[in-house]
Amino acid sequence: MWGGRFAEGPAAIMREINASLPFDKRLWRQDIAGSKAHVAMLAKQGIVTQADAGAITGGLDAIAAEYEGGDLPGDLALEDIHMATESRLAERIGTAAGRLHTARSRNDQVATDFRLWVRDAIDAVDAGLLAFQRALVARAEEHVASVMPGFTHLQVAQPVTLGHHLMAYYEMIRRDRSRFADARARLNECPLGAAALAGTGFPIDRQATAEALGFAKPTDNSLDSVSDRDFALDYLMAATQCAIHLSRLAEEFVIWASQPYGFVKLPDAYSTGSSIMPQKRNPDAAELVRGHAGRIAGCMTALTITMKGLPLAYSKDMQDDKPPVFEAHDLLALSIAAMTGMVETTAFQPERMRRAAEAGYSTATDLADWLVRVADIPFREAHHITGAAVKRAESDGVALDQLPIAVLKAIDARIDDRVYAPLSVDASVAARKSHGGTAPSEVAKRIAEAKESLA
16 A cells, blocks of 8 residues: 555564554544545545546445355555555455545544544444443432432441432433543544645635535544544543443442342342352442543553654654554443342342441431531530440440430430420431431432433
């Protein structure tokens, strides 16, 4: 394709290091689409004849059918999917194939194909995240009033509901979807027609090719068009943040599935056994999701470092932009599917969760709030009084609401019998009706809003 300048072919090692075909053949659909849009524009502008354009389009359709059937190219001498497709086109239609690359460089061709692929990847991720959100909302609605311990520092803090806890992840995924949507909007400009780096002298219509490929507009600077990989970094950064959220829920499932907790029973479909211990039910799917987050973050770091020092416009380093994006996408898609399946099918154990909430003095803040609200005690003083009550309850081996009134009055005389009303876990969660709080009535509102949004 470029041999006129060279007397000898590349060394075997050069051929191997230079070839991207083993991984970039994933772009074949986008490459065919971009080439068809380009040649249609060339014909409309009178740059190639309608006859040649028709032959090229028919040849590309035939090649697409071959690729769809699994007959993808593998000759490293052809370097990449773009040159492999052009070579196959020449085999099918002859010299007319050579007109396809008029007013186009591999630089703008690759940039266009890669943007198209990332755009498709974002759409696929968004569909997966939508299904995941629906699973979270469905299980949250099922457990809108199921009491569980809320944790800080992995210590029992205050009672919350399982519905409220699951809806926290709904909010994380809502932000993830917005990040992917932002990334999609930014990438939706078409580099095709920027050529190698300076544009072209042919009278092309870049608006036409942009519209044909579903882009909002052509890119505005030819140098930036071929050297930009912000769209790939945007995707990887959004994927990393999303993977972190999936990993946090996966970690909670790992903890909750352990025998000391017993908050969930993971389904057989998302668990494995042990080769030596027949009693084991290992949360391997959740652990792998947790592990994938590290690999996805590594992909983001890899491309960031690759791009950090490159001068304008194109450098061969940028050939390594695709493997981290492809790897991250595959891992993220698996992680989303696995977490969706686990959320849909996990058997939550609300009675076990309730006992844990009741056992950890999780209503201590409710006692402090009662002292402020009813006894008109400043919060800091109420905090101190409550700490003394917790210490006494812990010493006696009883729950706060099991301390006799005489004991509570001995701690502070302003306490009376009304103090017991807010000290149950149900009363605690029901009282937290502030916007976004854990009260079942409030959680139900958020669920209704989420269902409307997802519909």
